[in-house]
Amino acid sequence: MKKIKKNQSPLSFSKKGKxxxxxxxxxxxxxxxxxxxxVMTYGEVxxxxxxxxxxxxxxxxMSKNYDLKIPCHxxxxxxxxxxNYNRGGTKAKTALLKKEGAVL
DNA sequence: ATGCTGACGCTGG
DNA sequence: CCCAGCGCCAGCA
Structure with missing residues (x-):
């Protein structure tokens, strides 16, 4: 048997299941x-x-669903x-990535 | 469908 | 670093 639908992650941008x-x-x-x-660029994503x-x-x-439930940073x-990040928190985003050790 | 908007990508200044 | 223009796409009124 085959998986008709893949996992529906709670991270998905959906409206009450829709x-x-x-x-x-x-x-x-x-x-x-x-x-x-x-890190991943928008283009790659x-x-x-x-x-x-x-x-x-x-x-x-991201801007519409920047729930921070996903590593959008x-x-x-x-x-x-x-x-950008959270309506202009570029500073926080930079610090966050540097803290994680992301290669910029 | 049309028009506008927007956390982009690239080139140029 | 900033801004301008063009092209790209999805979402929304």
């Missing part, structure tokens, strides 16, 4: 899979989510710069 978008769910899954001490180039869409969900810009 999936908003497969894309959003994928993004959360990828980000939550980022190992500690490592979007690519793994199946939507290469949807870097904006990725950040969009491990998601940085392609330049290696921080980008």
């Amino acid at each position: 999936i908003r978008s497969d894309f959003a769910n994928r993004v959360v899954a990828v980000v939550s899979k980022i190992p500690k001490g490592k 979007a690519r793994k989510a199946g939507k290469a180039g949807a870097s904006r869409a990725v950040g969009y969900w 491990r998601v940085i810009r392609s330049d290696g710069k921080i980008g």
Whole structure:
């Protein structure tokens, strides 16, 4: 038998069980899979989510769902710069990554 | 569908 | 570091 549906992680961006978008769910899954001490760019996340180039869409969900239930602070810009965090807490994000030992 | 917005990516200044 | 323009995409009114 085959698994009709994969695990529905509680991290998924959904409304009371209703999936908003497969894309959003994928993004959360990828980000939550980022190992500690490592960072992933929005572009990479979007690519793994199946939507290469949807870097904006990725950040969009972060801003809308920055529950901090996912290591969104491990998601940085392609330049290696921080980008944004919690409506402008770039400082906190930088310190957080440095503390974890992320290679910037 | 259309228009606007947004935690992007890149190039240029 | 900042800003401007263009291209990219998903979400929402």
